[in-house]
Amino acid sequence: MSIKSREPWAADSSRAPADATGGRESDPERSRLDELAGLHDVAREQDRRHALRRDVPWPDDVRMAVNFTVDFDAMLLRRVLDEPAMQRAKGEYGGRVGIWRLIELFDSHQVKGTVFAPGRICELYPKALKAAADSGHEIGDHMWEHRVPDDPVVERAHLERATAALERLTGIRPVGTRSYHSPDLLHELGYVYNSVEAADHRPYTTTSASGARLLELPFHHVNNDSMYYNFAFFNSENSAQRITDPDRVFDVWWDGFWQQYQEGGYMNICLHPESSGRALRVDMLDRLINRMKTLPGVWFPSCAEVAAHYSSQER
Numbered sequence: 001m002s003i004k005s006r007e008p009w010a011a012d013s014s015r016a017p018a019d020a021t022g023g024r025e026s027d028p029e030r031s032r033l034d035e036l037a038g039l040h041d042v043a044r045e046q047d048r049r050h051a052l053r054r055d056v057p058w059p060d061d062v063r064m065a066v067n068f069t070v071d072f073d074a075m076l077l078r079r080v081l082d083e084p085a086m087q088r089a090k091g092e093y094g095g096r097v098g099i100w101r102l103i104e105l106f107d108s109h110q111v112k113g114t115v116f117a118p119g120r121i122c123e124l125y126p127k128a129l130k131a132a133a134d135s136g137h138e139i140g141d142h143m144w145e146h147r148v149p150d151d152p153v154v155e156r157a158h159l160e161r162a163t164a165a166l167e168r169l170t171g172i173r174p175v176g177t178r179s180y181h182s183p184d185l186l187h188e189l190g191y192v193y194n195s196v197e198a199a200d201h202r203p204y205t206t207t208s209a210s211g212a213r214l215l216e217l218p219f220h221h222v223n224n225d226s227m228y229y230n231f232a233f234f235n236s237e238n239s240a241q242r243i244t245d246p247d248r249v250f251d252v253w254w255d256g257f258w259q260q261y262q263e264g265g266y267m268n269i270c271l272h273p274e275s276s277g278r279a280l281r282v283d284m285l286d287r288l289i290n291r292m293k294t295l296p297g298v299w300f301p302s303c304a305e306v307a308a309h310y311s312s313q314e315r
Contacts, residue, residue, distance in 0.1 A: 056203075056313045063297030064261045065306055067217060067268045069195060070102055071178065072117040074124060074274070076146040090274045095125040098277020103132050105282055109289045114303040116142035116178040116195070119162030122169045133170035138302035141166060141177035141191070148180050156185060163189060176217075176303050187212035193307040195219060195268065202266045203310055215307050219268035223253060229275040246284035253288060261295060266306075 058065060075091030099115075106113045115132050117139060122129060133139050144158035159181050167173040176193045177186060183206065186194065193215040197206070200218060207213050221227050228244035253269065260267050276285060292298050301309075 056310055058264065058299065059309060061297055062299040063264050063295075064257075065266050065299045065301060066257070066292065067195075067219075067266075067303050067306060068106065068111055068113045068271065068300065069178070069219065069268060069303065070099070070113055070115045070271045070273065071142060072099055072115050072121055072125075072129070072273060073142070073146055074121060076118050076120060080145065080147050092274075094272060094274030094277055095121070095128060098273030098275075099125070099128045099132070101277045101279075101282050102271060102273055103128075103135055103137070105285055105289075106137060107135050108286075109293070109300070111289060111300040112136060112138065112302040112305065114138040114140055114176065114195075116140045116176075117166065118142045118146050119144040119158075119165040122165040126169055130169055133172065138176070138304045139166055139170050139172065139174060140195075140303065141174045141179060143177075143179045143181070152182070152185075155181065159185060159189060176307060183208040183214055184210055184212045186214060192311070193217055193303060195303060201260065203306060215310050217268055217303050217306060219270050221270075223256065223268060224270040225249070225275045225281070226270075226272055229278075229281065246281050249281075250284050250288055254291065257288075257292060261298070268303075 072094070073091060074095040075088040078088045078091050102113070105111075113132075115129070115137055117129055119141075121142075129139060141159070141162050144162040149155045149158055163174060173190065175191060176195065177191050178195045179186075180196060183194075187208075191214065194206075195217040197216050198218045198220045199216070201220075203218070204216050205213055206216050228242065228249050230242075257267055259265075271285075276282065289300075
């Protein structure tokens, strides 16, 4: 795919007037105006595609909703990125230990988490995924092996295979995903929400060019544990390495929660079993949830429950 095809905001040369020699005008001001016009076109398209839903009230006695979501990647993302063996071993820890600790944490607080799992996790860690479902936690799609193929035919095969595997293991067909699958394909296969964008801080509706509508449950990487707890994440260079004390993460997430609580808003916290499934970090999450629960009107639903609530408001 060319750079131009990936950048709809790039200036369209067909807009530039021809000069006296039949060529295109090279005036920098004309180029700037053309680029600005392209940006306006993109902005209008994005405004059409995203319908912000600020007018949707939470259920009675609820002031704020908090989704705790888990990306149960294990070693799959690291295999796709061809990361070193030690990085893959961290992912394996997530499947052997970390996921169980998070299930236990959520159960102890009666928090309904959402576990986004690649279809292959059904083969690698079926007992853990089944245990999460049996505890009442939602199991959502996270692609077949943590990637979306470029070929539409292969993409469909991956999504169909992942959907079938999750349904076969848990007995419940997934309605939500955290992926970059085509909105039209997701809609066709019965998905009602995605949780991958961050165009707003509250849930919003996206509409594809063909009219397929999905609810978006946004999360920002400031609420993603991988931003704080990973060395060599996404093959990052030494200058990009970071490791953060859990107390600092507690402060960041509590401040974000408190700001949204005052607005009656929404928060989506993204966890990874290989990162947040470590004992000290589980302890931090325990303290965070306990503190959230001291305030009235905090709702800890699954993502599917939030999607169902939004759907009910449209009737």
